[in-house]
Amino acid sequence: MLFRLAAAAALLLALVPAPASAADGPIGFASVNALGQNGTTGGAGGTEVTITTGAQLRDYAGRAGAYILRIQGRIQISDMVTVVANKSILGVGSTAEITGGGLQLGSTTRPGNNVIIRNIRFTNAEDDSISVTNKAHHVWIDHNDLSAGYDGLLDVKRESDYVTVSWNKFHHHSKAMLLGHSDTYTADIGKLRVTYHHNFFDGTDQRHPRARFGEPVHVFNNYYRNNSLYGIASTQNAGVLVEGNYFENVAHPIHVGYAESDPGRVVERRNVYVNSGAPETAGSVVEPGTYYAYTLDDPATVPAKVQAGAGVGKI
Structure with missing residues (x-):
C-alpha cells in the first residue's frame, strides 16, 4: 500500500510542469550573445560569500x-546599494529579504553588467527596489517578491539592454515597472530590449511595464489580476509584443500612449481577457524570436502555473 502511494505521488510530481526559467540560465534577452557578453552568468566561478x-x-x-x-x-x-559587474545575488531558502533600500545596477563610472538577482523578498524601499540603469546589460531578475516600495519596484532605464525579468511576484504597490527614463531621454532609442515572462502582477495599479523607446519589448505568459489603472502601456514609439498573457479584472489591459507620452506600437496575440477591457494595438513590432528561442505556454494555464511558480522559495 505504501509503495502504491509513493508511486502515485511520484507520478503526480512528474506531471507538474517545470518553471520556464532554467536553473542554469535565463530565457529571453538576458540569454543573448551581444555587446561582448554571451548570456548572463553573474558571479559564476567567483568567490562565494554569505x-x-x-x-x-x-x-x-x-x-x-x-x-x-x-x-x-x-x-x-538604506538608500540604494550599487551592484557592479559579474555578481550573483541569491537568497538562501525562502526567508531572504532586503528591506528599507534597494539595489542599483551600476553607476555612471562602474557598470552593472552581467548581474543575476534571484529568490529575494524586497520590501519598503526608500526609492526603487531594483533599478537597472547606467547602460547595464545582461541582467537576469528571477523569482523575487517585490512590494511596498516608494517609487518603482523594478525599473529599467538609461540605456540598459538585454534584460530578462521572470517568475517574480509584484504586489501591494502602485508603480510596478518603468521601462525608459523619461519622454525626453532619447539616448534610450535602440536599447531597452527586455523580456518579461511568467510574472504575477497581483493588485499592482500600473506600469507592467510602461515602456518608452525600447524594441522589441517582449511580454509573455504573465498573470495580471486586479490592476486598477492599466496593465501595459507602450509609449514614445516603443515596440511591444504582448502574447500569451492572462488578464483578469483589468479594465485597461493595454494602452497605446499614456498621459503626456506619445503613442508606441503594440502587437497582441493569444492573450486571455477575463472581465477585462479591450486591448489597444497599433503598428508592427520586431519579433523577439529573431533574437532567441522560447516556448509559449497555453495562456489558459498561466494563472495556475504563475501562482505556483512565481516568487521566493520556488527554485
Whole structure:
C-alpha cells in the first residue's frame, strides 16, 4: 500500500510542469550573445560569500570581480546599494529579504553588467527596489517578491539592454515597472530590449511595464489580476509584443500612449481577457524570436502555473 502511494505521488510530481526559467540560465534577452557578453552568468566561478548585514552587502556588491553573494535572513539597508559587474545575488531558502533600500545596477563610472538577482523578498524601499540603469546589460531578475516600495519596484532605464525579468511576484504597490527614463531621454532609442515572462502582477495599479523607446519589448505568459489603472502601456514609439498573457479584472489591459507620452506600437496575440477591457494595438513590432528561442505556454494555464511558480522559495 505504501509503495502504491509513493508511486502515485511520484507520478503526480512528474506531471507538474517545470518553471520556464532554467536553473542554469535565463530565457529571453538576458540569454543573448551581444555587446561582448554571451548570456548572463553573474558571479559564476567567483568567490562565494554569505551576506547577513547591510554593510557586507554594500561592500561585496561594489567590489570588482566575480562574486556569488548568498543573502541569509533579513537585511536592513538604506538608500540604494550599487551592484557592479559579474555578481550573483541569491537568497538562501525562502526567508531572504532586503528591506528599507534597494539595489542599483551600476553607476555612471562602474557598470552593472552581467548581474543575476534571484529568490529575494524586497520590501519598503526608500526609492526603487531594483533599478537597472547606467547602460547595464545582461541582467537576469528571477523569482523575487517585490512590494511596498516608494517609487518603482523594478525599473529599467538609461540605456540598459538585454534584460530578462521572470517568475517574480509584484504586489501591494502602485508603480510596478518603468521601462525608459523619461519622454525626453532619447539616448534610450535602440536599447531597452527586455523580456518579461511568467510574472504575477497581483493588485499592482500600473506600469507592467510602461515602456518608452525600447524594441522589441517582449511580454509573455504573465498573470495580471486586479490592476486598477492599466496593465501595459507602450509609449514614445516603443515596440511591444504582448502574447500569451492572462488578464483578469483589468479594465485597461493595454494602452497605446499614456498621459503626456506619445503613442508606441503594440502587437497582441493569444492573450486571455477575463472581465477585462479591450486591448489597444497599433503598428508592427520586431519579433523577439529573431533574437532567441522560447516556448509559449497555453495562456489558459498561466494563472495556475504563475501562482505556483512565481516568487521566493520556488527554485
